[in-house]
Amino acid sequence: MKEGFRQSMAWLHSWAGLLVGWILFAVFLTGTAAYLRPEISYWMRPELALSRPGPADAEVAVKAMQGMAPNSPTWFITLPSERETTTRVFWREGGGRGRGRGFREAVLDPATGHPVEARETMGGEFFYRFHFQLHYMSVLWGRWIVSICAMFMLVAIVSGIITHRRIFADFFTFRPGKGQRSWLDGHNVCAVLALPYHLMITYTGLVLFMLMVMPWGIDRAYPGGRQAFNAEAFGSAPPRPRANTPAPLAPVLPLVEEAQRRWEGGRVGRIVVANPGDANATIQLVRADSERISYNPQSLTFDGPTGALIQDSGEGRPAAEVRGWMYGLHIGRFAGPFLRGLFLLSGLAGTVMVATGCVLWAVKMRQQAAKKGRVGFGTRLVEHLNIAAIAGLPLAMAAFLWANRLLPVGMEERAAWEVHVFFIIWGLCFVHPLFRRGRQAWVEQFAAGAAAFALLPALNALVTQRHLLATLAEGDIVRAGFDLGLLACAALLGVLAWKVARHQPATARARRPAPKAALMPAEAAE
Amino acid sequence: MIAFAAALSYAGFTALCLAMARHHEQVFRSRAVPAGRRRVLTALGWGLLALSVVPVVMELGWGLGLVLWLGLLTATAMPLAMLLNYAPRVALALAVTPVLTGIGLLL
């Protein structure tokens, strides 16, 4: 009975993990990259100069919006920060046609308020968005798929913990070069040592989309719609209707100073202006999300024309605050450089955990097939997908950066084409193993990835002025660090390629000493 | 302070490892861990781990401190798991770092 229980948990663990393993791997890796979203975006726009946030940023941005979108019902302005060197704005399109869903966006130079003179690119935003809504499909579909995968992940984690009885005894056990056992050790070490992170990131990821995937409570408790919920839960003021009487907007700088005083030096991160130019306009200042773990917006809302304070939303009630914490922990924007490094490390551990899990599955299938003397279609399929999903993705990510440097600057649909290149290369990685069976495909894709990453700093030096020597001399640590990081990625992939190339197939070795060993509990053998 | 906490947690994990036969063997070439030593090492390990939370929380407060501490545990345990395999003696030697960083703090 006891063994039966553990067996079914193991079954659940391996299937829940495998079925969505490839998507989970992509989500983990791109999600980990998303911790560096501003840095990636900055590197991908080499035209941008190094700039520091200044006190006039808010004023400049609002002036720019008055010029660009005077009739828009809402502006959303994200101010630059230590990590973000541009002002990002987006706004709802106005002008008669009802509450149109059309959004437009622009990236502004914080000093001048003009759109930045930079190549068109999604930058780090691509990895960030891909990791929760995928691509080439409606945003809703993508989010549902990723949420379902996250639920599988949660089940896999819980059943994995139950299965892994000797969780403490095996805490540090890693025995390299022992075939299947090494894969299992690697999987366990990555899983157990970063377990708090894995649980946190999976659960909080689900919480981010909870009202989409689990709408039953809110729909029943708020039959009238979600506006009432938002007001009660987050204290957000109900939107004021347009008065249709023009009135100029009050200067924003004094409001920013007021906010900084109330938040004891806290910075304004975002500005939301509703009905600008109208007598009923409101200006909402939202505190920067780098300053608190909780993502619950701490905000001040002012009357547009007079600048009088209408509402001060501070900390929420306990549950709202818990949600804010979960949200904040997931996106990790509160983290300073050191903690961000720890998040990156844990994210990579998660990525490796998923990858080793998928490989482990294939290795076991292989052993079983070797005993039967026939390799089934399922085994081949899993092996094939493993190669393309695990070794192919880093190569595709490097290709995305290559496209950023190589596509002509004035090209039509340039940003979209960078993404197309990413998927074309990744797609080729799915074809490639058809012609190169087994290990060869692994080695070639890892090696191609290593070469692609290693040559990026060189390419960068050829086609831009922002090469490593220049950035180091200027003290542009973000770009210099990024180039060095690319080299580190290259080294990592190179080591993987080398390891796989000189690896002795596990099945061949495992079979030699004792044919029965593969099936027997390893503990019995110990 | 953070370096001190990292060193404490590394030393704590090392002590816990040495209390386990498999890792005891990796470092000392002997699988048998004397019962007394095992008890001392286990207590020492958990104690050091518990202690390592103190400097982080003192420095950063509970919220941020605990988050960073959990990250530190992962970040110190990973290299230990690798070192035990490839350079067990180095793994042991690094466990004296709390003393060094502690002295550094005092100075």
Added chain:
Amino acid sequence: MMRAGLPVPSAASLRARLPPGAELRRAGGIVLRILAGVGGGYAVAALSTTVLSLGLPMQRAEAVLTATMASFAVYAGAVVWAFAARNAWRACAGIAGTAALLVAVLYLLQGHLP
């Protein structure tokens, strides 16, 4: 012991020993558990969210947030239960029983069926 755990390799070896009927029963049991876990589990999670949203003694929005945040733990628990139960019928019965209980509480809370 985990090494012994994963029954992926053992499935094939079992296949050789078991009579054909048993193999079919095993597959049927797995399908039932999947249905109970994935479908039934979601139903239980959704019901528990609704019940807690309406029933928790706190402000309405707080109750909704608490209930919805907890729902994934409930879902995961239900899936694990569906696979942990001694046999597939027990799994189905457990999930169905929990769902029925939650429906009953919901009926008490709002005076009519969902």
